Amino acid sequence: MNANASIPSRNTFPLGRIAVVTGCSGAIGRATARALADRRWNVVGTTRVKNIGTTVPETNLLVQALDAEAVVRGDEWALPLLPVRSAVWGAVPPVALLVNNAAVCPAEWDAAAVQTALDVNVRLAARLADAYMFHGARDAMHPGAVVNISSGDGELCFFVEPWRSRIAALDTMAQLERLMHEVVQRVRDGTLPADAVVHGPEPAYRLSKALLNRLTVLQARRAPRQVRVDAVCPGDVRSAMTSYGGSRTAEEAAADIVHLVELQLASWRGETTPSGQLWRYRQPTTF
Numbered sequence: 001m002n003a004n005a006s007i008p009s010r011n012t013f014p015l016g017r018i019a020v021v022t023g024c025s026g027a028i029g030r031a032t033a034r035a036l037a038d039r040r041w042n043v044v045g046t047t048r049v050k051n052i053g054t055t056v057p058e059t060n061l062l063v064q065a066l067d068a069e070a071v072v073r074g075d076e077w078a079l080p081l082l083p084v085r086s087a088v089w090g091a092v093p094p095v096a097l098l099v100n101n102a103a104v105c106p107a108e109w110d111a112a113a114v115q116t117a118l119d120v121n122v123r124l125a126a127r128l129a130d131a132y133m134f135h136g137a138r139d140a141m142h143p144g145a146v147v148n149i150s151s152g153d154g155e156l157c158f159f160v161e162p163w164r165s166r167i168a169a170l171d172t173m174a175q176l177e178r179l180m181h182e183v184v185q186r187v188r189d190g191t192l193p194a195d196a197v198v199h200g201p202e203p204a205y206r207l208s209k210a211l212l213n214r215l216t217v218l219q220a221r222r223a224p225r226q227v228r229v230d231a232v233c234p235g236d237v238r239s240a241m242t243s244y245g246g247s248r249t250a251e252e253a254a255a256d257i258v259h260l261v262e263l264q265l266a267s268w269r270g271e272t273t274p275s276g277q278l279w280r281y282r283q284p285t286t287f
């Protein structure tokens with residue numbers, strides 16, 4: 001597949017079950033896009049990388065360029081599908097599934113690293129879900145799902161008070177945004193060392209994933225009735241992010257993600273647990 005791929009026609013990329021998977025050049029994103037396409041989803045994979053290879057048949061997989069920065073800045077045209085929509089369909093294609101997979105994992109704790117981690121790992125996920133699930137799908141009757149790919153690194157047990165309590169108490173998107181703004185500001189001022197917030201390596205990543213977990217709860221609460229929102233920790237996966245040192249394959253992680261999607265969509269028929277949970281190894285877990 002090619003990030004510069006020409007716009008597909010209705011016939012080659014039909015309306016129907018559309019999934020958006022961000023970060024599809026990465027290990028888990030690519031495996032997830034492939035697993036969904038194998039299950040007859042029409043997948044829009046997003047990436048900043050041009051000319052990425054894949055074995056997925058191009059009939060149901062489209063790659064679109066996306067950089068988190070443009071979306072977070074509010075550039076509507078950076079949203080995947082928008083150019084396709086206007087050029088081909090002239091109507092909003094129903095995005096039935098959004099997999100917020102894109103992430104960065106900086107080692108540093110400086111204002112730039114924290115800002116980027118929050119933009120890519122949290123704000124991008126929030127913005128895309130708003131665009132597809134809450135605005136576009138508000139009046140639609142088809143069931144929908146959001147899967148935020150998170151991490152056990154964001155569990156609150158790693159956090160220092162008062163941050164642990166502050167994160168757990170976040171109740172609105174505005175409060176979440178204010179907290180992110182405050183952290184970047186204080187890191188820039190030099191008044192907030194990493195160890196005053198969280199224990200362990202990659203503190204900006206840990207903070208972003210804790211906030212993504214909280215975002216998942218808030219999104220689940222305000223989602224339309226037919227839309228489920230959950231997070232999933234894929235385990236320790238061999239990818240660029242782990243220098244290919246993890247114990248699981250990306251395909252194993254993708255199978256768990258697809259399993260969760262199937263549970264989420266089955267909930268439309270009243271068969272499953274409440275929305276807004278963090279899943280690991282196919283079980284809901286605490287965070």
Ligand SMILES: NC(=O)c1ccc[n+]([C@@H]2O[C@H](COP(=O)([O-])OP(=O)(O)OC[C@H]3O[C@@H](n4cnc5c(N)ncnc54)[C@H](OP(=O)(O)O)[C@@H]3O)[C@@H](O)[C@H]2O)c1
Pocket residue numbers: 022023024025026027028029046047048049066067068069100101102103104120149150151152233234235236237238239240241242246
């Ligand atoms: N690997 C693990 O053990 C592990 C464990 C727990 C959680 N996770 C989570 O699993 C997800 C996938 O991780 P992975 O291991 O597959 O990592 P990866 O191979 O490094 O993939 C990360 C993806 O994020 C995208 N990305 C980074 N910066 C971006 C930006 N500014 N704008 C848009 N996209 C951007 C990249 O997209 P492009 O380069 O395609 O633009 C890349 O494809 C992440 O959410 C990660 O936190 C992974």
